Amino acid sequence: MATIKRPPVYRVPGIQLVVLLVVSAGLGVVDVTIAWSVLAGGVVAIIPHLYFTVYAFRHMGARVSPDIARSFARGEAGKFILTMVGFACVFKSGFALNPLAVFGGYFAMLIIQWWAVAVAVRGQ
Numbered sequence: 001m002a003t004i005k006r007p008p009v010y011r012v013p014g015i016q017l018v019v020l021l022v023v024s025a026g027l028g029v030v031d032v033t034i035a036w037s038v039l040a041g042g043v044v045a046i047i048p049h050l051y052f053t054v055y056a057f058r059h060m061g062a063r064v065s066p067d068i069a070r071s072f073a074r075g076e077a078g079k080f081i082l083t084m085v086g087f088a089c090v091f092k093s094g095f096a097l098n099p100l101a102v103f104g105g106y107f108a109m110l111i112i113q114w115w116a117v118a119v120a121v122r123g124q
Contacts (some may be wrong), residue, residue, distance in 0.1 A: 012113055017046055041107075045110055050077070
């Protein structure tokens, strides 16, 4: 009986976090406001992705395919809600943030996510 290994997508949020912290620390030397803005935008991307990863990949096997489909749908809905709430919290926080840097950090983490997932799945 062959078994399918879990995809190594659990490592992706860790990779994103390390890259985000290094980039934010480097930007902190240049401009603290931009560094905090990039960090905030990156966290808004990482937390929902981590939620989706944990929620969507908790079931394995053909016998539980209805549970897998349900988990993916709930994980995606939760990811969308967490993203909206994250941006609302960032922009309502009252901190002086650069909106372009917030969205830049968010989109940079999305690109890293797509790349890291592609590499992880291809390497499996």
